[in-house]
Structure formats: structure tokens, C-alpha cells
Amino acid sequence: MSEKVKFTIDGKEFEGTKGQFIVDAAAENGVYIPVLCHWKDVTPSGSCRICSVKVNGRFMTACTTPLEDGMEVESETEEIQDIRKAIVEMLFVEGNHFCPACEKSGDCDLQGLGYRYQMMVPRFPYAFERRELDAASPKIFLEKNRCIFCKRCIRMIKDEQGKSYFAFKYRGKDLEISMDKELAKNMSEELAQEAMDICPVGAILRKEVGFAKPIGTRKYDKMPIGSDVESSQK
Amino acid sequence: MAQKITIEPVTRVEGHGKVTIHLDSKMNVQQTRLHIVEFRGFERFVQGRPYWEAPVLVQRLCGICPVSHHLAAAKALDVIVGAGTGKGLTATGEKMRRLMHYGQMFQSHALHFFHLSSPDFLLGYDADPAIRNVVGVAQKFPELATQGVLMRKFGQEVINFTAGKKIHGTGAIPGGINKNLSIEERDFLLKGDDPMNVDKMIEWAGDAVNLFKDYYMQNREFVDNFAHFPSNHLSLVREDGALDFYHGVMRAVDSEGNRVLDDVDYQDYYKHIEEEVKNWSYMKFPYMKHLGKDKGWYRVGPLARLNCCDFIPTPKAQKEFEAFRAHTNGKPNNYCLHTHWARLIELLHSAEVIKELLEDPDLQKDDLVVKGKKGNEGVGLIEAPRGTLFHHYKINDDDQITMANLIVSTTNNNEPMNRSVNMVSKNMMTGKAVITEPMKNAVEVAIRAYDPCLSCATHALGKMPLDIKLYGPDDEELDHYKS
Numbered sequence: 020m021s022e023k024v025k026f027t028i029d030g031k032e033f034e035g036t037k038g039q040f041i042v043d044a045a046a047e048n049g050v051y052i053p054v055l056c057h058w059k060d061v062t063p064s065g066s067c068r069i070c071s072v073k074v075n076g077r078f079m080t081a082c083t084t085p086l087e088d089g090m091e092v093e094s095e096t097e098e099i100q101d102i103r104k105a106i107v108e109m110l111f112v113e114g115n116h117f118c119p120a121c122e123k124s125g126d127c128d129l130q131g132l133g134y135r136y137q138m139m140v141p142r143f144p145y146a147f148e149r150r151e152l153d154a155a156s157p158k159i160f161l162e163k164n165r166c167i168f169c170k171r172c173i174r175m176i177k178d179e180q181g182k183s184y185f186a187f188k189y190r191g192k193d194l195e196i197s198m199d200k201e202l203a204k205n206m207s208e209e210l211a212q213e214a215m216d217i218c219p220v221g222a223i224l225r226k227e228v229g230f231a232k233p234i235g236t237r238k239y240d241k242m243p244i245g246s247d248v249e250s251s252q253k
Numbered sequence: 254m255a256q257k258i259t260i261e262p263v264t265r266v267e268g269h270g271k272v273t274i275h276l277d278s279k280m281n282v283q284q285t286r287l288h289i290v291e292f293r294g295f296e297r298f299v300q301g302r303p304y305w306e307a308p309v310l311v312q313r314l315c316g317i318c319p320v321s322h323h324l325a326a327a328k329a330l331d332v333i334v335g336a337g338t339g340k341g342l343t344a345t346g347e348k349m350r351r352l353m354h355y356g357q358m359f360q361s362h363a364l365h366f367f368h369l370s371s372p373d374f375l376l377g378y379d380a381d382p383a384i385r386n387v388v389g390v391a392q393k394f395p396e397l398a399t400q401g402v403l404m405r406k407f408g409q410e411v412i413n414f415t416a417g418k419k420i421h422g423t424g425a426i427p428g429g430i431n432k433n434l435s436i437e438e439r440d441f442l443l444k445g446d447d448p449m450n451v452d453k454m455i456e457w458a459g460d461a462v463n464l465f466k467d468y469y470m471q472n473r474e475f476v477d478n479f480a481h482f483p484s485n486h487l488s489l490v491r492e493d494g495a496l497d498f499y500h501g502v503m504r505a506v507d508s509e510g511n512r513v514l515d516d517v518d519y520q521d522y523y524k525h526i527e528e529e530v531k532n533w534s535y536m537k538f539p540y541m542k543h544l545g546k547d548k549g550w551y552r553v554g555p556l557a558r559l560n561c562c563d564f565i566p567t568p569k570a571q572k573e574f575e576a577f578r579a580h581t582n583g584k585p586n587n588y589c590l591h592t593h594w595a596r597l598i599e600l601l602h603s604a605e606v607i608k609e610l611l612e613d614p615d616l617q618k619d620d621l622v623v624k625g626k627k628g629n630e631g632v633g634l635i636e637a638p639r640g641t642l643f644h645h646y647k648i649n650d651d652d653q654i655t656m657a658n659l660i661v662s663t664t665n666n667n668e669p670m671n672r673s674v675n676m677v678s679k680n681m682m683t684g685k686a687v688i689t690e691p692m693k694n695a696v697e698v699a700i701r702a703y704d705p706c707l708s709c710a711t712h713a714l715g716k717m718p719l720d721i722k723l724y725g726p727d728d729e730e731l732d733h734y735k736s
Contacts, residue, residue: 230423233432
């Protein structure tokens with residue numbers, strides 16, 4: 020039987036289940052901690068750091084830290100807000116993100132966080148990395164300019180034998196997302212749609228259906244990112 | 254001593270341009286040129302992108318008539334996805350796009366007349382430039398200025414309901430449209446509180462036509478003698494010869510009304526149209542191939558459309574069209590400033606079409622997209638507010654765009670605009686001891702008649718060598734760079 024524990028976020032007391040990740044415990048209590056690489060049902064990787072919080076005074080990632088009794092979590096402080104904003108800015112300058120013509124605009128988590136943290140002009144210089152596009156798959160258009168290396172697709176989009184359709188290629192600054200060309204040939208429309216949906220940016224695009232969703236019906240058109248969690252605050 | 258006068262920037266037009274006027278030692282105008290000094294590279298950077306992105310990406314050329322680019326690109330992609338042209342779409346798909354486009358024509362024409370051109374007519378082209386602007390119009394003619402603003406707003410609302418946003422929407426997708434028109438949206442436009450409803454827009458558009466006609470009666474000599482020269486005229490017309498902004502065949506007439514391009518399929522436009530690059534402008538010079546560079550140039554836009562079509566398929570605009578045609582005894586109208594008259598008749602026609610479409614139940618149906626056998630090349634033509642707009646795309650087997658060619662409305666008017674500024678500067682400035690501000694504004698009035706969108710129109714990438722000369726204070730050449 021799961022053990023209930025008490026913890027605080029920004030001084031407010033909540034109850035959660037011992038061992039669940041802080042980000043999930045917070046969400047259950049109506050407190051939104053942003054995520055980009057985290058996805059329910061898969062092992063967390065803690066790679067994007069956007070969920071950084073302070074736990075008992077130390078920086079931790081909320082998506083990988085199990086809840087303990089008496090934890091004091093800081094999330095919405097000025098210092099942490101600025102760190103999260105800086106991470107969003109870094110992700111924007113590292114890739115080539117042009118929201119105006121991106122079909123994920125309005126459905127994009129990174130864009131949503133850009134609005135949430137009121138990013139105006141990034142404090143970092145643009146890298147303008149030149150990344151190739153991969154259009155060879157019959158179902159997926161891989162827009163490498165927008166990949167933020169969250170690994171959601173690598174961890175989640177697999178065939179019946181558990182083999183991943185996506186993988187990282189090269190290392191360090193040359194790191195890029197790639198697709199198994201042989202596997203991709205037999206990808207179903209449903210799986211292609213799932214891959215596009217779990218991608219937090221516009222890196223994975225299902226072919227030939229772009230912009231079918233009208234403006235006004237996209238994920239963040241009416242409800243800004245995080246507002247679904249916050250509206251359930253107890 | 255020879256002189257060079259520069260008018261920069263040209264004001265109350267979309268985009269950035271400059272005019273240079275060369276005078277000899279006797280103050281005779283030798284040559285006048287309209288230079289387009291900004292640069293766009295959409296034809297190049299759309300390459301490699303997924304084809305379905307083109308209607309959304311390419312419309313970013315412009316914030317004034319992005320709908321035209323959005324729809325021209327979508328029409329070209331209809332061909333690629335096997336939906337064909339024109340009648341290939343579902344009724345809802347085609348009519349929603351039409352509504353979007355006629356809303357766009359309505360707002361753009363209202364913007365041009367009331368915000369950009371009316372200061373010249375209502376306040377005088379030689380009025381003090383400090384008041385010769387939309388603020389001056391608002392102060393002296395507040396009711397008229399309010400109408401101008403609200404007409405534009407109405408057109409923008411039509412776009413909002415069809416494209417999802419007032420500027421840079423996403424409504425048109427290859428093979429159709431991504432939404433229909435809800436009853437609430439329809440009623441907002443059809444039965445909105447006064448004055449924001451389509452009946453009031455038709456009434457105000459009719460008033461605008463009368464406003465120009467009144468001005469014309471009082472200033473007939475000035476209007477008729479201003480940059481009047483014969484030219485060819487080109488536009489799309491519906492297959493039965495009716496005025497149609499969304500779809501049709503290509504027709505061109507010469508200055509006497511003889512058909513020089515006889516209702517050809519625009520998928521073959523490249524067999525009929527060629528573009529020339531000149532080394533002093535980023536804007537190309539199109540012409541009809543079979544007539545050659547010297548005789549094949551043509552005008553596009555409201556004047557050309559009303560010269561090419563046989564009739565207007567809405568009653569109020571048709572009545573005005575008959576008066577317009579009677580003025581030149583049924584022959585093509587080559588008076589530069591009559592373009593405003595033609596534009597306002599089109600404004601009225603757009604409002605009438607919007608009403609017809611709003612009353613059509615097809616707009617509430619759900620059959621939005623059709624697709625067929627995929628191809629790898631498509632051409633989309635549309636009559637944008639400023640004239641015929643050409644989009645041409647090729648894609649590879651991986652769905653990436655490999656080639657894009659855009660011939661933008663203003664580009665089509667390059668030669669006539671240059672002829673107009675040349676004519677006006679010669680008529681107004683030759684032999685004058687002092688070149689006054691009103692004389693310079695007259696040159697701009699000639700440009701404004703074409704309602705040019707200079708930002709859209711510059712596409713000479715890779716074909717025009719960069720040539721920069723650096724001169725010292727005594728005109729000695731210090732450096733010369735050639736790409």
C-alpha cells in the first residue's frame with residue numbers, strides 16, 4: 020500500500036505518495052512544474068532541466084526526484100523562474116525555431132513556455148546551426164532544426180519488438196536526432212501521429228496533414244501551458 | 254550642371270522604394286527610375302521545406318495581402334495533391350477560400366483608398382505634407398475616415414473567420430480548407446450590429462465609388478492627363494468572361510481591346526510570360542513572350558481587370574462597370590488615375606460577393622478537403638488586390654519543395670510604374686527652376702495609383718549581380734565591388 024507523505028511547495032503544505040516524482044505529486048495538487056523531456060509512463064531522463072526546483076535548498080530535477088516525507092520544495096521563486104526562462108532561451112538559440120511558419124505553433128510546449136516565461140529577446144547569441152532535414156521516411160518529416168534532444172521519441176516510439184524508430188546520431192555539438200530508415204518504411208499512420216503528438220516541439224511532423232487543425236482549436240490557443248494543471252488547484 | 258533628385262522613401266505605399274530623377278544642365282528630365290531597394294528571398298529559402306508549409310510560409314512576404322499568397326500557394330498545391338484546379342475542390346472548400354479572398358480584397362482596397370490615397374484627393378496632392386496623410390483626413394473628414402477604418406475592420410473579420418487569424422492565418426491547406434463557417438460567424442458578418450454588417454459595407458462601398466466620381470467631375474483635366482499612356486492589360490477572368498478574383502483563365506488585351514492572350518490555362522503561364530532582370534532594381538520586369546520585351550509589357554490590377562473582363566457578376570458593381578466602360582466607349586481605359594475608380598468598383602463588387610457567399614449554406618458543410626493522384630508540379634494564379642499573382646512549385650518524391658517561382662502583382666506593374674514616374678516627372682519638372690515638394694509628391698501619386706507592394710515584389714535572387722561603387726566628395730570613384 021502506498022504511503023502518504025506531507026511536503027511543501029513554496030511554503031504551502033500538500034500531501035502526496037511516497038516515491039512518486041515531485042513533478043507528478045505537484046500536478047496532483049494543482050501545482051504546475053514545467054516539463055519538456057518528461058512524459059508519463061516512461062522512465063524519466065531529467066535531461067532538459069526545465070523542471071529544476073530546489074529541494075531542501077538543493078537544485079534537483081522534479082521529474083527524477085522521488086517524493087519523501089517533509090520535503091521542502093521551492094518552485095516559483097524569482098531565482099528559479101529566471102533559470103527556467105534561461106533554459107527556454109538557450110533551447111531557442113541553440114536550434115532554428117521559426118514559429119510563424121511552424122505547423123506545431125499553438126501545440127508546441129517550447130513555444131508555450133516561451134510565452135509563460137515572457138521570453139522577449141534571448142540573452143544568449145543565436146547559434147544558427149545548420150542542420151539537415153530528413154524527409155526520406157514516407158510518414159515522417161524530421162525537422163532537425165527544431166529538435167531539443169528530449170529523447171521522448173527514442174523512449175516511446177517503438178515497434179512490436181521494442182526496437183526504437185528514433186535514435187541519436189553523432190555526439191557533443193554534432194548530436195542529432197535520426198530515424199531508422201528501414202523501420203520507418205513500415206510505420207503506421209497512428210504511430211506517426213503519436214510520434215508527432217509526443218514531440219514537445221515541431222521536430223517530428225506527420226507528412227501531408229500539416230495545418231489541418233484550425234487556429235482556435237490548438238492545444239494552447241485558449242488555455243496557456245500549465246493552466247490545465249493549475250485550474251485543478253485544490 | 255546636371256542634377257540628380259532622389260525621393261526616398263516613397264511614402265504611403267507598402268514596402269520601401271526610391272525614385273531617382275536625372276536632370277541635365279537645362280533642367281530637362283533625362284530619366285526617372287523607381288528602384289526597389291529592399292530584398293526578399295522567399296523563392297530560395299522555401300526550397301527543401303515540406304510542400305504543405307508553403308501557403309503559411311510564403312504569405313509571410315507581406316502583412317497587407319498575405320491571403321493572396323496563402324491562396325495562390327494553396328491553389329498550386331491543389332494541383333500537386335491531385336485536387337485539380339478551381340472546381341476540383343469541394344463546394345465548401347472553394348467557397349470558404351473565396352470568402353477569405355473577397356474579404357481580403359475588401360480590406361486591402363479600403364486600406365489603399367482611405368488610408369493611403371485619399372489624402373491626395375481629399376486634401377490635394379499639393380497640400381502641406383504635414384496634413385496630407387490619414388490623420389489629416391481624419392481631422393477634416395472624420396465620418397469618412399471612420400468608414401475607412403471600419404470597412405477594413407470588416408474585411409479583416411471575414412479573414413479571421415475563414416483563415417483563423419486576421420493576418421497570417423492557416424485556413425487554406427492543400428486540397429481544401431481546414432474549417433467551415435459557423436452560424437455565429439456567419440451571423441456576425443451578415444446581421445451584425447450597425448454598422449458592422451455586410452449591407453452597410455455595400456452601402457459604404459457604393460458611397461466610395463460616388464466619392465471618386467464626384468472628385469473626377471471636378472478635376473477631370475488633371476485626372477485624365479495624369480500619366481495617361483497606352484498599354485497591354487492582363488488578368489484572370491472567369492471562363493465566361495466575368496470578373497473573378499479567385500479563379501479563371503489568363504486573358505490579355507492591348508490598348509485598343511484586341512485579345513493578345515486569349516483565355517489560356519494558367520498552368521502553362523511560363524509559355525506566355527518571361528521575366529527580365531535589370532541591374533538597377535531587385536524587381537524583375539515581366540512581359541508576354543510572343544510580343545517581346547518592348548511590346549509585351551502589361552499592366553495588372555483593378556484597371557487591367559476591368560479592361561479584360563466582359564462583365565461583373567453582381568448587380569451594383571455591374572452598373573458601375575457599365576458607366577466605367579462607357580467612359581472610354583467600351584475600349585480599354587488607359588488613364589492611370591482611373592485605377593482608383595476601378596479599385597472602388599471592385600470594393601463594391603467584393604462586398605456584394607461576400608453577401609452572396611454568407612447566404613450560401615455550403616459554407617456550413619463539413620466536406621472540406623479532397624485529394625487525388627499526387628504530382629510533382631503545380632501552378633496557382635489568383636487576382637490579388639494589386640493584380641495577378643503567380644505561384645509555381647515543384648516537389649521531389651520526399652515531399653520537399655525543389656523549386657519556387659513567384660511573379661508578384663507589383664512585379665507585373667514594374668514597367669508601367671516606371672513609365673508613369675518618367676512621364677509625370679517630365680511633365681511636372683522639365684524646365685522648372687525649382688523642384689518643389691508637390692512636384693515630387695506627384696511622382697508618388699503616380700506610384701500610389703498602382704497600390705504597389707514593394708516588399709512582396711523583390712525576387713531577383715542569384716540573377717542580379719551586386720555592383721557597389723563608392724564615390725568620394727568630388728565624385729571620384731574610390732572603390733568598386735562586383736559580385
